[in-house]
Amino acid sequence: MSLPDDYRFTRDHEWVSVDGDIATIGITAHAAEQLGDVVFVELPSVGTSFEKGDVFSVVESVKAAVDCYMPVSGEVTEINETLESAYEIMNEDPQGQGWIVRIRMTDTTEIDQLMTAKAYADYLSTVE
């Protein structure tokens, strides 16, 4: 699977794409593959503030419900409303159109603590 070079990743298989102080967050192709067919995504409300490590969303597949943890701290500015009905984009394009939330980061330096694409690829090879 391809991992965009400019994304950062967590050990819990979330990805982050940064544009200024706005971070777009989703789950990786690896996570989506492991979950199988997504049937429901519990989304947070716009305006909610999260600390790094908080559960901000729950992705449910036929098989399991999986918590998604905030890779960085911030306030939700946008949610992917497509996920309220077209869950399948989570499987079809998890690292693109299947993004979950956008947040305004409170501490942009937190990004530096996350894995690069290369580091995440190495990490995946250890968990598989």
Added chain:
Amino acid sequence: MSNLKHTGLYEAHIRAGGKIVPFAGYELPVQYESIKVEHEAVRTTAGMFDVSHMGEIYFSGPDALENVQKLVTQNIEKIKPNRAVYSGMLYTNGTFVDDVLVYRISEDEFMLVVNAANLAKDYAWMKENLFGDCKCENRSDAITQIAIQGPKSKNIVQQLTNLNLDDLKYYRFRQHQIIGIDAIVSRTGYTGEHGYELYFNRTSSIKVWDALLEAGQSFGLKPAGLGCRDTLRLEAGMPLYGNDIDDQHTPLEAGLDWTVKMEKEDFNGKNALLQQQQKGLGRHLVGFELIDKGVPRHGYPIFSGSKNIGIVTSGTMSITLGKPIGMAYIRHGFEQLGTEFDVEIRNKHFRAKVIPMPFYSVTRTG
């Protein structure tokens, strides 16, 4: 290393790209392509399942009928040869040892098909109860079972046998050859769809599987895994042992009264069930749908206001119906259709209401 067993079709699963998981002591495919795709294949064309992990226990001899009669809740005396029946097998306290399919092979020979996870305890229970001139034999390891389910299943299976499947009604079976192999061809299944279950010698596993794959190619047949087996059976309102029925619940509580034949002179659990009937039931297994968006799952608690009134036993986002459905044990008084309650999911309450089961059904022809 694990000591998990393989069915005679393990190589076929690997070849088909099956995602293998441990299940009831076996390594079996949970899915090949996707649970959703396989689920939809069974509802619209056909799916093929390896269910060889299921146990087959044979009873034979002059006292075979009396033995089976004592073990199960259905009245087997009334089941003619070449017919099968779904039944509870109970402890004397009325709770489930297992749920079983009883096949009457002949006047004095029966095959009981049991859940893989329960096979050891079932067989022990059967032998403990054994009396008179009757042989009880576990042939599970020698038998392969393939289920072909879906609207196109008849067209597919018919290509492998000269048995006229138009004459094979629901819950009937025949001993007949398929591609020259002795088999039991049974019009049964666990999906709520028109379908067949084939039982035959393990040595012919791959041969039959491949023949079905080939015959099914033009009909859109897909190999289907355990994942969709669960979502299909739930839509069809069929209970799963360990989830919806177990050794803590009776068939009356599970709404399986139709499988209990009180007119039988005696069977394990009869007295306990009679007492329960007199006392009245304290809880009931019901079907429900979630009105709020969410996914109910096994073990989630159920509330009426702040009062805990039950527990979800099975739940899923129904692939066919597009809405969240489930089964639950709820306290007496909340079982009427339309009754609303809350399912607690991650400390939040989601509104739900009691609806009839099965959630999904086909009109049966023949």
